[in-house]
Amino acid sequence: xxxxxxxxxxxxxxxxxxxxxxxFVLILLGIIFGVSSVRESFTEQSCNLENLKIxxxxxxxxxxxxxxxxxxxxxxxxxxxxxxxxxxxxxxD
Numbered sequence: 001x002x003x004x005x006x007x008x009x010x011x012x013x014x015x016x017x018x019x020x021x022x023x024f025v026l027i028l029l030g031i032i033f034g035v036s037s038v039r040e041s042f043t044e045q046s047c048n049l050e051n052l053k054i055x056x057x058x059x060x061x062x063x064x065x066x067x068x069x070x071x072x073x074x075x076x077x078x079x080x081x082x083x084x085x086x087x088x089x090x091x092x093d
Contacts, residue, residue: 005013 008016
C-alpha cells in the first residue's frame with residue numbers, strides 16, 4: 001500500500017482521502033438510518049399486534065353472540081319439530 005501511495009501525486013492522495021471519507025460517512029449514515037427504520041418497524045409491529053389482539057377479542061365476542069343466537073334458533077326449530085310430530089302421532093292412531 002505504501003508503494004502505491006508514494007507513487008501518487010498530492011492531489012490524487014487528497015482525492016483518495018475525500019473518497020474514503022465520503023464512503024465512510026455514507027456507510028455510517030446507512031447504518032444509522034437502517035437501525036432507526038428497523039426499530040420503527042418493530043414498534044409498529046407491536047402496535048399492530050395490540051390492534052390484532054383487540055380485533056380478535058371483538059371477533060370472539062361476536063362469535064359468542066352468534067353462537068348463542070344459533071343455539072336458540074336450533075332449540076326453537078327442534079321444539080317446533082317435536083310439536084309437529086306430537087300433532088301427527090294422534091292422527092295416525
